[in-house]
Amino acid sequence: MPVVFRLPSHALSSTRAWPQHGRLNYTGQVNQHAQIRMVAFDLDDTLAESKSPLEESMARTLADLLAVCPVCIISGGQFEQFDTQLLANLPPDTNLDALHLMPTCGTRYLRFYEGLWHEVYAHDLSHAQKLAATEALENCAKRLGLWEPDDLVSGPRIEDRGSQITYSALGQQAAVDDKKAWDPDGSKRERLRAAVAKELPDLEVRAGGSTSIDVTRRGIDKAYGMTSLSRQTGIGLDQMLFIGDRLMPGGNDYPVAELGVPCHAVTGPADTQTYVRGLINELTADGE
Structure with missing residues (x-):
């Protein structure tokens, strides 16, 4: 690199x-x-x-x-x-x-x-912001039934990108076809996004890729x-x-x-x- x-x-x-x-x-x-x-x-x-x-x-x-x-x-x-x-x-x-x-x-x-x-x-996000985002993503995903079993996940589910915390439902290395099939209409991501946003009113929560939710600073x-x-x-x-x-x-x-x-x-x-x-x-x- x-x-x-x-x-x-x-x-x-x-x-x-x-x-x-x-x-x-x-x-x-x-x-x-x-x-x-x-x-x-x-x-x-x-x-x-x-x-x-x-x-x-x-x-x-x-x-x-x-x-x-x-x-x-x-x-x-x-x-x-x-x-x-x-x-x-x-x-x-x-x-x-x-x-x-x-x-x-x-x-x-x-x-x-x-x-x-x-x-x-x-x-970058502060340490406290990263911790809050990580906890909210995991807790909300589990509560909504969107925390997939380990055998369906490839790579890390939650990634610290410095200025962004990202949740990938099937893991960062999941196959493209599996990602596309997981949430074709975006409804799962929207449910998770809305739930996490309520937990993190001071941060921005957005649907990212085909299986992901991103948390950043507001705006x-x-x-x-x-x-x-x-x-x-x-x-x-x-x-x-x-x-x-x-x-x-x-x-x-x-x-x-x-x-x-x-x-x-x-x-x-x-x-x-x-x-x-x-x-x-x-x-x-x-x-x-």
Whole structure:
């Protein structure tokens, strides 16, 4: 895994001065006149299947996009997940200087500088908040009958991600098909989310992936991350394009749409790849 350090203060200013190339006229449903200077993606079920590595063709597509436009990946996962799913599978010629990483919904922000990934900031939960979240998730899941038997669970159920505590009903390493089958209509997650939220009035409780519940500080969601990204880069929210699979009301990508960021909904990695190939063609044509 790449070593993570604090980004030196003299390097921080360089993240704000992006060239004007790499724009495109977005023709999506939110703002057809927006000039897009950065493309942001969800990770699981958008760029890759849940907790699975990028397919080789998707990795190539993402590298081609990074050659012409800055890209941000924002997801509820921690940096280690970004490393194994994303970074380890990108082609050697990928322009990492143009890649922005926002684990745990933007409560952490990392940039590539002098051959290493560096933390620009990290907004972690306190020890007391982590303890309260862990206890509430376990107690509520057991009370609602959503604490699955050990033989159905693969990997840790509750994970401390620093700035986020995540409950995964089938464990972090559960098979993708098992995750999709566990709660297809989202009703289990909503019951658990509502119960945990009552126990943690001072924290934010949201449904995350297909089997997960995330607990963060209040006001922490992908809209928070996108707002932080705009502040760090100097790129306006109306000049960004967000691509995700859960942009419907109640989905964990929906706060980005509510924020007014131009968005494009996808059904999975294959749909994403087709759409991004079209963006690359438009960017390339626009630059000629």
